[in-house]
Amino acid sequence: MLFNSLTFLIFFIIVFTLHRLMPGWTAKKLLLLAASYIFYAAWNPPYVVILLFSTTLDWWLARLIWKSEDVRHRRLLLTLSLVANLSLLGFFKYGNFLLDNARILLAAIGVHYSPPALDIVLPIGISFYTFASLSYTIDVYRREIEGDATFLDYALFVSFFPHLVAGPIVRARQLLPQIKLPRSASRDQLGWGLCLVIIGLFTKTVLADSVFAPVVDAAYASPGMGALESWAAVLGFSGQIYCDFAGYSLCAIGLALCFGFEFPDNFHYPYAARGFSDFWRRWHITLSTWLRDYLYVPLGGNRHGAARTYVNLMLTMLIGGLWHGASWMFVLWGGLHGAYLAAERYKRGSQRGAPLPKAKDWMLTAFTFLVVSLTWIPFRAHDGHTAAGVFAGLWRPDLIAGQSMSSLSLCYVGMAALLAWQFMNRDISLEQRFAGFNTTLQAALLGACLVAMFLCSGGDERAFIYFQF
Amino acid sequence: VAGAGSRLPRAPWGRILISALLVCIAVVLCMEAALATRGFHPTLADSERLWLRQRARAASLGDRALILVGASRMQSDLDLQTLHHLTGLEPVQLAIPADPGTPVLSGLAADPAVHGVILMDFLESSEASDRQHWRSAQYEHDYETRTLDKYDWDFSASEAYLTDMLHAQLRSYADGTRPITALTKRLLRSEAAPSYVTLLPDRERWLDFSRTQASQLYYKNVDRLLRRHPDPEATLPMSVFESRVAGDITRVTPEDSQTFQRNTRGLESMSETIESRGGRVIFVVMPVSGDVRHIFDLSYPRTGFWDSFAKTARVESFNFEDDAFMRSLTCPDGSHLDRSDRVRFTAALTRDLHLSLSMQYQAVPTSTTGE
Numbered sequence: 090m091l092f093n094s095l096t097f098l099i100f101f102i103i104v105f106t107l108h109r110l111m112p113g114w115t116a117k118k119l120l121l122l123a124a125s126y127i128f129y130a131a132w133n134p135p136y137v138v139i140l141l142f143s144t145t146l147d148w149w150l151a152r153l154i155w156k157s158e159d160v161r162h163r164r165l166l167l168t169l170s171l172v173a174n175l176s177l178l179g180f181f182k183y184g185n186f187l188l189d190n191a192r193i194l195l196a197a198i199g200v201h202y203s204p205p206a207l208d209i210v211l212p213i214g215i216s217f218y219t220f221a222s223l224s225y226t227i228d229v230y231r232r233e234i235e236g237d238a239t240f241l242d243y244a245l246f247v248s249f250f251p252h253l254v255a256g257p258i259v260r261a262r263q264l265l266p267q268i269k270l271p272r273s274a275s276r277d278q279l280g281w282g283l284c285l286v287i288i289g290l291f292t293k294t295v296l297a298d299s300v301f302a303p304v305v306d307a308a309y310a311s312p313g314m315g316a317l318e319s320w321a322a323v324l325g326f327s328g329q330i331y332c333d334f335a336g337y338s339l340c341a342i343g344l345a346l347c348f349g350f351e352f353p354d355n356f357h358y359p360y361a362a363r364g365f366s367d368f369w370r371r372w373h374i375t376l377s378t379w380l381r382d383y384l385y386v387p388l389g390g391n392r393h394g395a396a397r398t399y400v401n402l403m404l405t406m407l408i409g410g411l412w413h414g415a416s417w418m419f420v421l422w423g424g425l426h427g428a429y430l431a432a433e434r435y436k437r438g439s440q441r442g443a444p445l446p447k448a449k450d451w452m453l454t455a456f457t458f459l460v461v462s463l464t465w466i467p468f469r470a471h472d473g474h475t476a477a478g479v480f481a482g483l484w485r486p487d488l489i490a491g492q493s494m495s496s497l498s499l500c501y502v503g504m505a506a507l508l509a510w511q512f513m514n515r516d517i518s519l520e521q522r523f524a525g526f527n528t529t530l531q532a533a534l535l536g537a538c539l540v541a542m543f544l545c546s547g548g549d550e551r552a553f554i555y556f557q558f
Numbered sequence: 559v560a561g562a563g564s565r566l567p568r569a570p571w572g573r574i575l576i577s578a579l580l581v582c583i584a585v586v587l588c589m590e591a592a593l594a595t596r597g598f599h600p601t602l603a604d605s606e607r608l609w610l611r612q613r614a615r616a617a618s619l620g621d622r623a624l625i626l627v628g629a630s631r632m633q634s635d636l637d638l639q640t641l642h643h644l645t646g647l648e649p650v651q652l653a654i655p656a657d658p659g660t661p662v663l664s665g666l667a668a669d670p671a672v673h674g675v676i677l678m679d680f681l682e683s684s685e686a687s688d689r690q691h692w693r694s695a696q697y698e699h700d701y702e703t704r705t706l707d708k709y710d711w712d713f714s715a716s717e718a719y720l721t722d723m724l725h726a727q728l729r730s731y732a733d734g735t736r737p738i739t740a741l742t743k744r745l746l747r748s749e750a751a752p753s754y755v756t757l758l759p760d761r762e763r764w765l766d767f768s769r770t771q772a773s774q775l776y777y778k779n780v781d782r783l784l785r786r787h788p789d790p791e792a793t794l795p796m797s798v799f800e801s802r803v804a805g806d807i808t809r810v811t812p813e814d815s816q817t818f819q820r821n822t823r824g825l826e827s828m829s830e831t832i833e834s835r836g837g838r839v840i841f842v843v844m845p846v847s848g849d850v851r852h853i854f855d856l857s858y859p860r861t862g863f864w865d866s867f868a869k870t871a872r873v874e875s876f877n878f879e880d881d882a883f884m885r886s887l888t889c890p891d892g893s894h895l896d897r898s899d900r901v902r903f904t905a906a907l908t909r910d911l912h913l914s915l916s917m918q919y920q921a922v923p924t925s926t927t928g929e
Binding site: 279521531543 | 567568569571575578579581582585716717720721725730736
């Protein structure tokens, strides 16, 4: 069930109304849990079993970890949780990838083995809820939070429908305390929550799907088009993936607010970043902080010398790349970002730099955006051939090979506007920007978003890009 | 944390959100009104998705189903409400324009859940053809292989249902277009003329020839049948056109009937399979008129084609030429009835096929004629 669907609109109205009418906090939680499972089952009902299994196992193991005083026992239980969760993720997400690569490796040493094709359908959102769930067992193991959550609270934390299938990756320490105590949305929470949903749907359906996606899809379907088209595709994909995922995150945060829950921010104008470490503080924040806290820091972080720090950085980014999907192209994308972060760290040292003069600041921002955009090429391309074709297209002498000038212009103008908006707002929040407008302008902006969504409706329905991860 | 108490903007939310919604509603209503004044009306674009939904109905309705199979004539000439009113059965529209329907009949025969009444649009031209790859074959294959789409509770099914319901109400989505296209091409630049075709969510389709130049469609139809290049003149009086094609029509020769005989044996077998489990299949030749009828008569002479099928095969059959009223009907484009004739034609056909409520359980002669 997509947020940008009529089915979801009806689903939300029903759930929201029942939630307001239902007496008692436990009844409200049961309603949200049931609604979340229905929401998940709308994609593929049997995969609800995997979600339930993962939830039950982690809840049970976390309780045992919490109660146990024996360090070895606690470590064993944590290992069990990690192995179970990562095995599920590995089988469903990386099963075919591992088999394919094993076949290629064996063929290289002369062993010809054809493994049976595994007809695996990736359970939607498994990467997100696995990471959310793992945050609980790890934090309980570290004694950073208590492991006494009731099953209802824990199951609702893992499956709460706004974040279930594509994040933000909400951690147990952020959401469980909110679930534990009765709460209802204030007028401001409800109002701002609905605003975020409207803005999120606008960025998804209008900007990502209607302005950027057609140009990007055409160029990646036949790589090596004219230079103007290839640049539009590269820049357009930067816009598309940001508007798609940030739009989804805004919807998720807004929907949660409508029920009185507060989620962490997931994006903060990433294309206005000053350098790559700044980019990762602004892009998919809940994933990058998860990787930092549960992978980079446990690996040693920057505590064991420069060489080890670079290795840890690279490993974290490679795994971060692989988290996005079972493809070497994602690994390459992660590796490139790892290299940029390492290079930046080498240049700056461990100290963060002082504020830059305006011109240098602009140049650094533009350089960061350009490199990040070019690095999206392996992320978007299904294979090396396509990536090479699009990259080669950037330098072709002919400008246009077939796409309409109006689509290309719209894409460039859209991207320019998006960049200007990000640059203008990079040091303030969306809330601050919105609050700076007067009431008439606020209503006009939201009305314009709704009108634009109506005008752009009725085309090909596109799922959110991050659903596949 | 997003939305954390201290960061939440404070505003008169009710006023802001209601104003925004009103702005949107006002724009939608203005567009609808403007499109209405330009002659546009709500209509869906036909799609496999709509067809699959009807195909699932054909299986689930059992003996209450009145299944319409065939090409565009079966889809355009019959009025589903009249059919339902007169027969008490639930019409299911499975006809596909420019397609013979034989693969669909084959699929229905192979589906043990289907045992309703089937009206099959009988096209001599298709039965006399060796062509194998029809759209209907793909649709039927997709129905048999895509199990999830057979259930109404599936997300994609519910979403498709709701979307079609909405699009069937608004002119901004007419003919499967997007509101942005309606705004730029139909309102701001007037590039597109309203379509004379209307399609409803149940795939009922009607043609209102008063909205178009029917004669142009007629010429195009005749030219296509004669494999003739269209006349370059944009508008041509009917008498001039008829005189120009008269020579071509005299050169039309009968098609080879061997393929026809082979293919119709298959139809007979499918019909027997369905009837063996309580169903009923009736083959119907739908009305054509003018030169289109003339060309059909010459290409597929009744004695060598239709009669040999209707008289020798053990099937129920009906030809519009056997009913004086139907014979008198004019198809504005040569092969489809206008919307205004559909109800009368449907009532006459229901009567002739002994499908009306009071007669549906009576014995029906093997070969039914209307006169």
